[in-house]
Amino acid sequence: METLKLRKICIDTYRENVAYLHRDCPVYRSEGFQALNKIEIHKADDGAPVIAVLNAVDDENILAPDELGLSEQAFEQLDLPDGTGVRVEHARPPSSLKAVHRKIAGERLTLEEYQGITLDIKGNRYSKIEMAAFLVSCAETGMERDEVLYLTRAMVETGKRLDWSEPLVVDKHCIGGIPGNRTSMLVVPIVAAHGMLIPKTSSRAITSPAGTADTMAVLANVELSPDQLHKIVRRERACLAWGGKAQLAPVDDILISVERPLSLDSPGQMVASILSKKIAAGSTHLLIDIPVGPTAKIRSRSAALQLRKLFEYTGDHMGLQLEVIITDGRQPVGRGIGPVLEARDVMQILNNHPDAPADLREKALQLAGRILEFDPDVRGGQGYVIARDILDSGRALAKMEAIIREQGVNPEAPVPGKLQQPVLASASGTITAIDNLQMARIARLAGAPMDPGAGVDLHRKLGEEVKQGEPLYTIHAEFAADFHFACEATVEESGYRIGAAGPTRE
């Protein structure tokens, strides 16, 4: 078979590997390639191939007929210098696709089949549409609980697994969907100040206006090498880092890149995704937060209970000590929505500032209290009081400052977006509803999380009184276009409902 000269094509195709061949390339012709075929790229010395989708190039300025171009991600994966001789051939369809077809037909898959699927996904053998087919066939009630367990186990097995060599490694996770709600940045310093090991890695926001990693990045460097991360955790018992490059349950990351654009959020996938990541990160004890409310991900208490049982079943069988807490998800938690505004809330609470948002503080103390009770030396029911004491005494603040210092203070210290617009109450009365989805949307339109100072600052929460013309919240933005879009969106739908004045009735 003929050899082609490798060439990096500086195009970012995100999570999709793309290979480029000139249409006049002899290999293109003789192999019967067609654009959007998948091909395997082999090193001359027969390492594991890189799989990529093929695009045909008709311009020699981009690529010569004797070259093989790879998009940035694919080039990085192949990890060979420009000009290296490589062979290409048709990618064999992944053998686990048979199992996906059985799943589409409504059948139940075995552990071995889930292992086959995750191995092929990890090996980049699945195209986006094949992953979509797998995810949709598993969506809704497509997976029985044993299958959720199999998928979790298979996802853990296909990645690295951290071992902290301690009997108690704690973590917390919220299933998401509530703007603000930056509890991790409070729970971690409180729990670590108590001496528990809590090596917290978080994601950046994908569909939300801020993730914990985005918000922590306002204060400190969050992109830590595995070595740095270990050093910091050993010294401070904690970190607040971005988990992006850790290769923990990498299949989960790949699947998420298809789930998110499809807005698929089935219970089975959610449980497998969360638990595989935590187990791979070395957690032994985990607290799961399920917010319930009309605009939360989970909208009824019965759905929350069902999800809780699925978490418990899977966690128990994976040897994880798992607690689930069902919380109030009727509105955003805290005042700020967007990295800078959320970081401000967190630091106000750690500083015991009189303006600190009480709801975020209260929720963080509850979560921290539950985690502290994982400690065998803490008496049942005493966790909350210990957490409050750690926070009130300033020990949580000191721990947070130590973590920030160790990770590296952000020298830029971004501030709230300078373009500001208050959104006013159209009538006097009591706030009867705040729409989580609309508030998140407005904050994203304003530029969050890419512009850390952009977002929404809430001045009124559920049950509070407001007079007509008083501000409900303020929009912050950095760029005029974003600012304009966000303000426009509030005209159509402010996200707030105002009812008759007087105390809220439930």
Added chain:
Amino acid sequence: METLKLRKICIDTYRENVAYLHRDCPVYRSEGFQALNKIEIHKADDGAPVIAVLNAVDDENILAPDELGLSEQAFEQLDLPDGTGVRVEHARPPSSLKAVHRKIAGERLTLEEYQGITLDIKGNRYSKIEMAAFLVSCAETGMERDEVLYLTRAMVETGKRLDWSEPLVVDKHCIGGIPGNRTSMLVVPIVAAHGMLIPKTSSRAITSPAGTADTMAVLANVELSPDQLHKIVRRERACLAWGGKAQLAPVDDILISVERPLSLDSPGQMVASILSKKIAAGSTHLLIDIPVGPTAKIRSRSAALQLRKLFEYTGDHMGLQLEVIITDGRQPVGRGIGPVLEARDVMQILNNHPDAPADLREKALQLAGRILEFDPDVRGGQGYVIARDILDSGRALAKMEAIIREQGVNPEAPVPGKLQQPVLASASGTITAIDNLQMARIARLAGAPMDPGAGVDLHRKLGEEVKQGEPLYTIHAEFAADFHFACEATVEESGYRIGAAGPTRE
């Protein structure tokens, strides 16, 4: 909003529109774009936008920061000269995705919802993964028969529809899966010689070793403009053309580009796909051929009957006169597999050549007979005899020659591939099974349909005797690499089963 200069990027991304923005492009930054986002490209004068997936470029030799690059297909769709000022923005998620999520949740969709989905797909608003999600949620028993009807109707409505202004416009269609089986090229001249209108448009092979369009292309030009096609049909009552550019049920073409790589072939999608194309092509009377056999698409008589009823139900409600014939799909039909070899079979039959494959002739006569009986003047049961008379008398050949002449004789007249290798019987006995899938695979490995002379020529069929060392079939190829792959594949699995000598038992 800022304007970018349009630039054609000579990359063939097949059916996926791709837009390229330089990472330093001010719009990329301010709009918060990310690779694999979908964007809308607007003309300055506000026409319908073109939707494309975004790739970020890090090389000014490919694209400057003030330019918007479009892949070949997207550039063609936008239909503006290089350098035109265009605006880009985030593509709004298609509103019909809500219906897809309802379908994933197992709900039944309305006609209006299917119309919304097809309109959005036609408008290029669906990404590949969104289409995959839709198709998988409809797969297997995902659609009730009313939904199949709705989807068929919606697909017809979203494209052009031909009107031949005659009460009887006939067509035939085989659901596929049987190598060889080139009945259309016999049925069309027979039926047209009788005077019936049969404007046949066919697809090129996608997963098979030859489509009717590939095989007819061996003999004649098949890429006809709508004007040419109409002129030829008016004159000869028939054509045998490629249907690719007709914009008939275009949503079907788009969905197929996702179905095929997923090997999805659910009954509902199949019926909607076939019937929408035929209705859009102006057919009033249609014969459907469902081959049944252990390696055919449909493997049992009961599955064939179920599929027949779905065809009938949908056809009846769409006002189509539809007949279904269930045929023997236990082995390839005819001798040749691959464009040139299949064209040879067809011409031998039309010429009443003594070596002509009897099974292909017989099947074509049966199909043509059934179609002739759509003619109110043909007495029930007389179709077959009329068809045979037309064939035996040379009138079918004369009609075929006229069609070839009108469409334009192929001056190259390709011949069977010069690299040849017989595959020999490993034992003496009776041929008890021929695997359709394996024979198709070997022919494709040999280079069919891209190399028209490549393929497989069968020397033995089911029930025939063979002595050890006698050839079962011959592989033909043009290129050494293909030839090698095809020959290698037969070593593993010849595709033939040879049983004890003696008459075949069923």
